[in-house]
Amino acid sequence: MPELPEVETVVRTLLPHVKGRRVVAVVHLRSDMLRPAGFGFIDAINGRLLAGVERRAKRIVFTLDSGERFYIHLGMTGRLTIEDPAAPVATHTHLIINLNHGRQLRLSDPRRFGEIVWMGTADHGKLGPEPLTLRPDVLLARLTQTKRAIKSALLDQNMIAGIGNIYADEALHRAGVHPERLGETLTAAEAGRLNRAIKGVLRRAIRAGGSSIRDYVNADGARGGFQASHRVYDREGKPCRNCRGEIVRITLGGRSTYFCPKCQG
């Protein structure tokens, strides 16, 4: 479900409820959400202060007062919310943490593609650069070293981190680049347009609180509004908002891909 703008929105709405709060108890944990499997997560966070919450790519990273970290990834259908203990517990709730201001941090995720990952003092490994601060020459260098379709490369978190299926399609449309173009054929001018398109669409989506196609809500349970501004995603057969031509849907790398053949020729 959530890509960079949605995760950013969750972090922003989570922050005032969580930062500086102490973990009083972990009242529920479905252990198959945990990485590494069998790690003593409850003992590791119990009684700790949550010193910070930030976003890295699509990861929601919690820093403890011990300096150790863990992150939560929401997968396709994950929701991380702040709730009153008396509020009904959603089905498929896999983590409930009591905080010292009397509220609960809850993770629900029907499909269970999400995960709770203990980092300790490790870093984020091979994860690629953040798109919001990415330089166009770096984007060009990375994309031109692959023969893959440009869209598949954009979805590769080791190439660039945080872009998913919606914003890859939206950025490519705004840049006028066909999703099946091979990475190695990209010109400097196109990489420049793509870099600006990625930043632009992500910033606008953050401002709108993210895109809610089906499951996504922020930490306060509110939906995003950016789906109304999508130019191609989930708009098969509808008129292109640029040229009035028809938006087409294909399958690329196993994912639905929407584009305008005229604007992205």
Add this chain to the structure above:
DNA sequence: ACTATTTCCTGGATGC
């Protein structure tokens, strides 16, 4: 080392 495909899981929409 690369790239493409399969797989994990549930639920909603669609078709018969």
Add this chain to the structure above:
DNA sequence: TGCATCCAGGAAATAG
């Protein structure tokens, strides 16, 4: 109404 099928915003694992 019921049942089968397909599809979904992710990404690790596997196959070629």
